[in-house]
Amino acid sequence: SPGNVLAFTISPLTGAALSGASRHCVTSKSPLTGTIASSEAGGFWGPELKFAGFDGIIIKGKSPKPVYLWIKDGVCEIRNAEHIWGKVTGDAQDTIREELADSRTRVALIGPSGEKTVSFACITNELKHFNGRNGLGAVMGSKNLKAIAVRGTGKPEFADPDFIKGLAKQAAEVMARGDFFTDFKRSGTTLNVEWNTATGGLPTRNWTMGSFPEQDKLLGERYAADMMDGPGTCWACAQACKRDIKHGITDPVEIDPRYGGPEYETIGMCGSNLLIHDFNTIAAINQTASKYCVDTISLGGVIGFAMECFEKGIIDSKKLDGLELSFGNGKAAMALAEKIVKREGVGDLLAKGTRAAAAAFGPAAERIAVHVKGKEFPAHMAQTKGSLGLAYALNCFGPDHVSSEHDGAIASDPVGERLQGFGFYDTTDPTVINFEKAKLLAYSQRYVSGIDSVSTCNFIFNTWSMFGFGDLMDFIRAATGWEYTLFEFMLLGERRLNMMRAFNTREGFRAKDDDLPEKLFSDPLQDKGPAGGRKINRDDFNKAKEAYYVINGWDPATGIPGEYKLRELGLDWALGMVR
Numbered sequence: 001s002p003g004n005v006l007a008f009t010i011s012p013l014t015g016a017a018l019s020g021a022s023r024h025c026v027t028s029k030s031p032l033t034g035t036i037a038s039s040e041a042g043g044f045w046g047p048e049l050k051f052a053g054f055d056g057i058i059i060k061g062k063s064p065k066p067v068y069l070w071i072k073d074g075v076c077e078i079r080n081a082e083h084i085w086g087k088v089t090g091d092a093q094d095t096i097r098e099e100l101a102d103s104r105t106r107v108a109l110i111g112p113s114g115e116k117t118v119s120f121a122c123i124t125n126e127l128k129h130f131n132g133r134n135g136l137g138a139v140m141g142s143k144n145l146k147a148i149a150v151r152g153t154g155k156p157e158f159a160d161p162d163f164i165k166g167l168a169k170q171a172a173e174v175m176a177r178g179d180f181f182t183d184f185k186r187s188g189t190t191l192n193v194e195w196n197t198a199t200g201g202l203p204t205r206n207w208t209m210g211s212f213p214e215q216d217k218l219l220g221e222r223y224a225a226d227m228m229d230g231p232g233t234c235w236a237c238a239q240a241c242k243r244d245i246k247h248g249i250t251d252p253v254e255i256d257p258r259y260g261g262p263e264y265e266t267i268g269m270c271g272s273n274l275l276i277h278d279f280n281t282i283a284a285i286n287q288t289a290s291k292y293c294v295d296t297i298s299l300g301g302v303i304g305f306a307m308e309c310f311e312k313g314i315i316d317s318k319k320l321d322g323l324e325l326s327f328g329n330g331k332a333a334m335a336l337a338e339k340i341v342k343r344e345g346v347g348d349l350l351a352k353g354t355r356a357a358a359a360a361f362g363p364a365a366e367r368i369a370v371h372v373k374g375k376e377f378p379a380h381m382a383q384t385k386g387s388l389g390l391a392y393a394l395n396c397f398g399p400d401h402v403s404s405e406h407d408g409a410i411a412s413d414p415v416g417e418r419l420q421g422f423g424f425y426d427t428t429d430p431t432v433i434n435f436e437k438a439k440l441l442a443y444s445q446r447y448v449s450g451i452d453s454v455s456t457c458n459f460i461f462n463t464w465s466m467f468g469f470g471d472l473m474d475f476i477r478a479a480t481g482w483e484y485t486l487f488e489f490m491l492l493g494e495r496r497l498n499m500m501r502a503f504n505t506r507e508g509f510r511a512k513d514d515d516l517p518e519k520l521f522s523d524p525l526q527d528k529g530p531a532g533g534r535k536i537n538r539d540d541f542n543k544a545k546e547a548y549y550v551i552n553g554w555d556p557a558t559g560i561p562g563e564y565k566l567r568e569l570g571l572d573w574a575l576g577m578v579r
Contacts, residue, residue, distance in 0.1 A: 002062035011455035015050035020460030022235035032135040033373040042234035043129030048106040051152025068147040081146040088291040109147035111293030118351040120298035128260030159481035189264035190220030200531030201384035206304035211529030214277035259290040268379025269300025281330035292341035301376025321345040386433035396500035405444035438547040449493030506577040511559035
């Protein structure tokens with residue numbers, strides 16, 4: 001809809017020469033879920049917007065023809081994009097930079113999938129950083145907006161720049177220690193393969209298994225040896241957790257290193273979830289997704305769903321344009337990915353997401369579909385992470401793995417000092433769903449929501465990362481001059497969560513929509529790994545869900561934010577949205 005607002009925002013912290021200060025947020029109503037949608041990206045675009053003199057861009061309406069927005073040092077210009085409409089992201093970025101005669105221009109753009117409003121199309125900057133989830137690239141495409149190109153030569157001013165320099169020095173010292181953070185720089189998010197295989201929580205065969213015999217072929221050390229060209233990074237970040245990929249990979253297709261290598265979520269959803277254990281095939285699917293600009297999590301989810309439908313006889317090869325879509329068939333997965341991103345043949349249906357495809361395939365397909373509110377799951381299993389399972393059901397914009405703390409944080413002994421600040425002292429089984437897990441979700445959601453509000457990275461300022469809660473409060477003070485407490489910061493995050501919940505309430509969402517797929521409650525995991533035979537207990541889930549509502553001050557029967565909670569947070573204006 002032209003009336004759907006699309007907002008690109010940064011914060012007063014953005015652009016500081018410090019790890020974690022690179023992010024920007026894109027917000028709109030999701031075409032995939034119908035809920036509010038928020039998606040963060042790292043890279044270099046957000047700081048460049050600050051250098052150009054802006055804190056945000058609000059896009060309304062729809063252009064009568066394809067355009068891109070050119071922003072330079074406080075001046076905005078709408079330019080014709082008809083000649084780049086239809087181009088893949090790399091070619092479009094090259095054309096824009098050539099036109100503007102500045103190779104340092106930072107470009108946030110969509111691919112052909114966003115132009116064709118694929119429901120899980122995303123937005124990229126530098127071709128390898130993504131506002132990946134919730135289909136915001138489709139919103140951008142529906143407005144005929146191909147790109148926002150930004151160039152800035154200004155320097156942001158901060159209240160205490162010397163303190164920020166000290167934090168940057170501290171980050172360099174952390175990276176020099178040779179401990180976990182060095183490992184994280186070397187392997188990045190691919191470390192999750194090792195961690196999730198250890199617990200039986202590697203999504204496999206469309207969420208019917210948590211492990212498979214060839215899973216060791218997907219370990220981060222194999223990736224580093226076979227494909228990695230070195231760590232990539234975001235603006236001023238010492239952690240450098242991104243994966244750059246080698247030149248010269250030509251099988252099964254030629255890989256262009258500009259598009260980067262697959263992160264863990266892609267390895268999980270386009271690898272183990274499809275029973276594919278060949279990094280080259282995963283990299284090929286990843287490149288297709290990056291060129292056409294779609295979310296690899298949803299892409300892998302919908303392909304895995306189609307594979308299970310095929311193997312169960314719910315659909316046949318005729319409905320799949322002749323593809324023999326069995327699990328492990330990498331060539332068929334690559335071909336289907338191409339059809340989806342181009343909306344060709346059966347790909348036109350699958351481009352609408354798992355929920356829409358399941359409705360078209362019938363009740364048997366709906367029974368095995370894995371989504372909440374139409375959004376596919378990330379590559380972390382709800383059956384092995386109780387609090388995360390709650391998050392998938394209860395998060396305001398659908399299943400998300402970076403909006404709250406994972407269960408492992410309170411499964412290790414002793415519980416970390418930072419989490420003790422939230423009132424967690426005792427270890428607990430990561431798989432259970434109970435009151436403590438509801439509390440972990442509620443409290444950590446508020447903190448991470450605050451992180452997103454100030455456009456910082458939760459790989460840098462979290463319970464396990466190089467900087468802690470106090471460091472972030474000090475950074476806010478050094479950037480703005482405001483004395484800011486953790487209590488105020490938690491209220492900031494809680495306020496954002498309640499605004500999103502009020503929006504969803506206005507759009508008709510209630511507690512009944514905050515549920516997990518029946519498959520996760522009824523069907524035990526079929527593998528013989530550490531989590532084999534596990535399923536989620538429905539009663540435990542319902543009790544924890546109600547506890548979460550009560551902790552948040554929301555009605556336990558409907559999930560609607562309570563009047564006094566909204567008034568407490570200064571959101572009186574939102575009362576009309578929830579009545």
